[in-house]
Amino acid sequence: MKSPEAVPVPLLDLKLQYATLRDEIRKVTDELYESQLFILGPRVEAFEKAVAAYVGTKHAVGMSSGTDAQLAAMMALGVGPGDDVVTSPYTFFSSAGAVARLGARPVFCDIDPATFNVDPEKLAKAVTPKTRAIQPVHLYGQCADMEPILEVSRAKGIPVIEDACQSLGAGYRGRKAGALGTFGAFSFFPSKNLGGFGDGGMVTTDDDALASTLKALRMHGETSRYHHRLVGGNFRLDALQAAVLHVKLPHLDSWAEGRRRNAAEIEALYLEMGGRPYQEGGLSFPAQAPGRHHVFNQFVVRVGKGRRDALKERLAARQIGNAIYYPVPLHLQECFSYLGGKEGDFPEAERAARETLAIPVFPELTAAQKRFLAFTLAEFSLE
Numbered sequence: 419m420k421s422p423e424a425v426p427v428p429l430l431d432l433k434l435q436y437a438t439l440r441d442e443i444r445k446v447t448d449e450l451y452e453s454q455l456f457i458l459g460p461r462v463e464a465f466e467k468a469v470a471a472y473v474g475t476k477h478a479v480g481m482s483s484g485t486d487a488q489l490a491a492m493m494a495l496g497v498g499p500g501d502d503v504v505t506s507p508y509t510f511f512s513s514a515g516a517v518a519r520l521g522a523r524p525v526f527c528d529i530d531p532a533t534f535n536v537d538p539e540k541l542a543k544a545v546t547p548k549t550r551a552i553q554p555v556h557l558y559g560q561c562a563d564m565e566p567i568l569e570v571s572r573a574k575g576i577p578v579i580e581d582a583c584q585s586l587g588a589g590y591r592g593r594k595a596g597a598l599g600t601f602g603a604f605s606f607f608p609s610k611n612l613g614g615f616g617d618g619g620m621v622t623t624d625d626d627a628l629a630s631t632l633k634a635l636r637m638h639g640e641t642s643r644y645h646h647r648l649v650g651g652n653f654r655l656d657a658l659q660a661a662v663l664h665v666k667l668p669h670l671d672s673w674a675e676g677r678r679r680n681a682a683e684i685e686a687l688y689l690e691m692g693g694r695p696y697q698e699g700g701l702s703f704p705a706q707a708p709g710r711h712h713v714f715n716q717f718v719v720r721v722g723k724g725r726r727d728a729l730k731e732r733l734a735a736r737q738i739g740n741a742i743y744y745p746v747p748l749h750l751q752e753c754f755s756y757l758g759g760k761e762g763d764f765p766e767a768e769r770a771a772r773e774t775l776a777i778p779v780f781p782e783l784t785a786a787q788k789r790f791l792a793f794t795l796a797e798f799s800l801e
Contacts, residue, residue: 419691419797427778427787429739430609434782435673439665446661456657465660466620468667469604473586474597475622477629480655481636484583484605485512487619489519490653491579491601492551494631497522501550505581506536507747507759508767509555513581514748522550524757526749528764532705534558534718534774537766538566545574552578556585556595558743559611559677559715560706564590564598571599579603583619586612587674589711596622606663611677611715612670618659676781677714680788684717684779687792693799699723700799716743717779725798726773732798733777738791741776 436443450461462480470478481487497503499521505513507526514524527544530537534557541552552571554562564580571578578599582588586604588595596602606618623629631648634641639648685703694700702720706712721729726742733740747767749759761768778791 419793419800421797422789422793423786424736425784425786425790426737427739427783427791429741429776429778430780431782432608432613434780439669442665443662446665447658450657450661458654459657461657461664462655462660465655465664465667468664469620470622472667472670473594473602473622475602476624476626477622477632479621479623479629479632479636480660481619481621481653482655483617484603484607484619485516486636486651486653487583487603487605487621488512488516488553488579488581489651490632490635491603491621492516492520492522493635493648493650494601494628495551495577495579497550500548502546502548503551503553504541504544504549505553506555506557506767507749507764508534508744508770509557509581509748510583510744511748511751512583513553513555514754517553518754523548524748524754525549526759526764526767529766529770530563531766531770533560533562533707533710534770535560535562536567538563538570541567542570545570545576549574549576552576553581554578554599555581556588558704558718559585559588559674559713560704561585561588561590561595561598561710563707568598577601583607584610584715585713586610587670587711587713591709597624600625600628606659611674611713612663612666614659615662616656616659618655618663620655673781674713677717677779678712680779680781680783681714681717684777684788684792684795687789688796688799691793691796693792693796696720696722698799699725701795714779716776718743718774718776719795720770720773721775722773724772726775729795729798730775733775733794736790736794738794739778742774743776745771747771 583605635650636653
């Protein structure tokens with residue numbers, strides 16, 4: 419197998435995206451600087467309306483981060499001490515961290531090895547009489563299998579908070595992430611498919627009363643100037659972030675389609691170059707489950723026969739970006755030791771933590787970069 423041209427391949431290069439939008443972004447940010455309206459206001463309201471229309475919900479409420487979006491959604495439901503919230507052990511920390519911050523108990527449910535999302539068949543057993551909310555995670559850009567999750571929700575009267583922080587634009591049976599449960603929580607961290615120039619988040623909902631509560635919670639529970647019905651926090655989305663994100667939103671679907679094409683092309687090149695399957699020490703590539711629309715916020719492969727870390731080193735040596743999401747499942751994190759979690763409790767989450775590696779997929783990848791990446795993966799698999 420002849421080696422193609424060796425070229426650096428970053429995990430993500432946001433400078434390329436910015437170059438295409440520089441003039442439009444500078445125009446709206448200059449207008450904002452002239453207005454000096456930096457906190458909430460018309461820019462935030464316009465972006466909220468645009469996100470609600472895009473997701474297909476009545477309301478979208480801007481938040482200061484994806485973490486605060488999760489936290490505010492739980493606060494709106496009254497989650498607190500004595501309550502349980504069911505979520506995944508294989509996800510970003512905030513999915514459980516927000517639960518613990520409210521004095522509630524994170525209860526974990528193991529994942530489906532094909533999608534890395536909560537396994538609905540195990541969900542009913544994770545629900546307890548104290549369960550106040552179910553928080554499935556739409557990990558890496560693909561929705562969890564929501565219908566059986568919602569069946570549990572309806573049967574037991576438990577609201578669902580979709581952790582859609584990585585999945586704006588992802589679809590499930592013709593509906594978008596964030597329009598399936600009681601709430602959808604989103605992040606606009608710069609590395610997300612729709613990323614800001616700093617932190618930002620959003621909560622979507624169809625419930626008028628809950629939307630009103632969210633708007634109060636993000637202003638310290640204020641319902642009118644200096645009158646507080648609730649104890650909330652400072653969870654406001656900055657107008658600067660809203661302005662930038664509003665410029666980017668119309669491009670979101672085309673960027674996601676570019677990620678989808680790149681993922682398919684890299685996998686096809688890997689196979690064309692003789693790359694071995696996972697069972698032989700090679701790779702398995704992400705599977706799009708039936709009825710889903712995957713937007714590939716991350717392109718995460720499995721590496722067989724305990725060779726993940728060796729592949730990570732190989733990629734780094736060739737200046738190919740990569741990252742491990744996530745090396746330690748949440749039930750084994752030191753800060754959650756009080757929950758009594760131990761190795762073997764959630765075997766699929768633990769296996770994913772040992773075997774998975776994120777590789778480049780951003781839409782601006784060149785043909786040469788994709789070919790060099792696929793060649794490096796295939797060559798490694800054959801050793």
